[in-house]
Amino acid sequence: MSALPQATDAWPAADLESVPACPVCAEARRVVWREGVVDAAFRAAPGRWTLWRCMGCDAAYLDPRPTAASIGRAYSRYYTHAGEPAKNFLVPGDRPDLWFKRAMHLSHYARAYAHHQRGVWPLIGRLIDASAWRRARAGQFIRHLPGPQSEADELLDVGCGDGGFLRVARALGYRARGIEFDPQSAQTAQRQGFDVFIGGVDTAPLPQVSLAQITLSHVIEHLHDPIAVLRRLHAALRPGGRIWLQTPNIDSRGAERFGVAWRGLEAPRHLVMFNAASLSSALTRAGFAAAQLLPPQLDAAFYIEQSTAMAEGRDPYQNDRARRRAARREGKALDRAALTDPAHAESITLIAFKR
Numbered sequence: 001m002s003a004l005p006q007a008t009d010a011w012p013a014a015d016l017e018s019v020p021a022c023p024v025c026a027e028a029r030r031v032v033w034r035e036g037v038v039d040a041a042f043r044a045a046p047g048r049w050t051l052w053r054c055m056g057c058d059a060a061y062l063d064p065r066p067t068a069a070s071i072g073r074a075y076s077r078y079y080t081h082a083g084e085p086a087k088n089f090l091v092p093g094d095r096p097d098l099w100f101k102r103a104m105h106l107s108h109y110a111r112a113y114a115h116h117q118r119g120v121w122p123l124i125g126r127l128i129d130a131s132a133w134r135r136a137r138a139g140q141f142i143r144h145l146p147g148p149q150s151e152a153d154e155l156l157d158v159g160c161g162d163g164g165f166l167r168v169a170r171a172l173g174y175r176a177r178g179i180e181f182d183p184q185s186a187q188t189a190q191r192q193g194f195d196v197f198i199g200g201v202d203t204a205p206l207p208q209v210s211l212a213q214i215t216l217s218h219v220i221e222h223l224h225d226p227i228a229v230l231r232r233l234h235a236a237l238r239p240g241g242r243i244w245l246q247t248p249n250i251d252s253r254g255a256e257r258f259g260v261a262w263r264g265l266e267a268p269r270h271l272v273m274f275n276a277a278s279l280s281s282a283l284t285r286a287g288f289a290a291a292q293l294l295p296p297q298l299d300a301a302f303y304i305e306q307s308t309a310m311a312e313g314r315d316p317y318q319n320d321r322a323r324r325r326a327a328r329r330e331g332k333a334l335d336r337a338a339l340t341d342p343a344h345a346e347s348i349t350l351i352a353f354k355r
């Protein structure tokens with residue numbers, strides 16, 4: 001491992017840009033929300049960063065921030081790029097050992113999401129139906145995707161990585177394509193037969209008025225101009241088409257408790273951050289009909305474990321079993337609270353439709 005960036009190191013001034021007004025709503029009035037944020041998660045980017053809270057739409061944004069031309073350097077030590085796509089129990093043939101879990105989920109999806117897979121057992125989905133916890137998990141596995149209306153229905157996953165969700169969407173009957181700026185991950189997806197554009201969503205060629213579904217999992221917070229991208233995606237959807245987004249929640253309990261050490265901040269890679277209200281208003285601004293907040297990803301254990309390590313100056317990716325067990329216990333309690341109060345979950349999941 002190369003030397004970690006020091007607090008005294010700075011992002012070169014020539015590669016910074018100022019953001020005098022909110023990138024979402026253009027409001028200039030704001031208050032400091034978090035100061036002195038460092039890249040404690042990946043230690044890839046030097047600098048101490050300030051997040052401002054917009055007094056117009058309540059979004060949070062970095063000012064100053066790395067320019068679009070220089071931001072790539074902040075990703076030098078980002079997630080590892082495995083050469084093999086992750087196996088998924090919903091993909092036929094992937095995990096034959098999990099046949100019962102698959103049958104149970106397909107049965108639930110048939111009833112709750114209008115999926116029409118062959119050979120589904122009607123009753124065992126009730127095991128999921130009966131529990132809010134299991135329903136939330138099952139919904140997140142398929143990004144709350146309804147069954148396709150025809151074989152022509154197409155899904156675009158923006159930031160598709162190695163194609164993990166494209167494989168699920170294909171197994172559920174969608175034609176699936178992706179956009180991914182990391183070439184290694186994108187090539188793994190391409191090898192599985194997916195059409196994946198390598199590059200940013202701002203420059204990707206998009207179909208017009210034809211897509212049935214678009215998903216963005218932990219992508220919107222990385223964009224310099226989220227509204228411009230949402231408008232482009234809106235134009236790519238057909239009327240009645242749906243966008244699904246998940247992003248860290250600046251109104252989460254972890255964000256409040258851990259302050260600058262909250263794992264969700266991830267400066268300077270997260271440029272604009274949201275709560276349910278501000279993401280909803282961003283979607284409206286981009287042309288979507290009223291957005292809807294969905295049951296949360298039950299991911300509090302991850303945020304607690306990593307944020308605790310960062311607050312103590314440890315590497316959050318250094319495994320520690322005892323600490324992980326403690327984080328799991330605590331995370332479970334937070335996740336239970338989030339089930340009834342998704343606006344304060346660690347991440348928020350929203351959908352919105354094109355009229």
Ligand SMILES: [Zn+2]
Nearest residue numbers: 022025054057
């Ligand atoms: Zn704003």
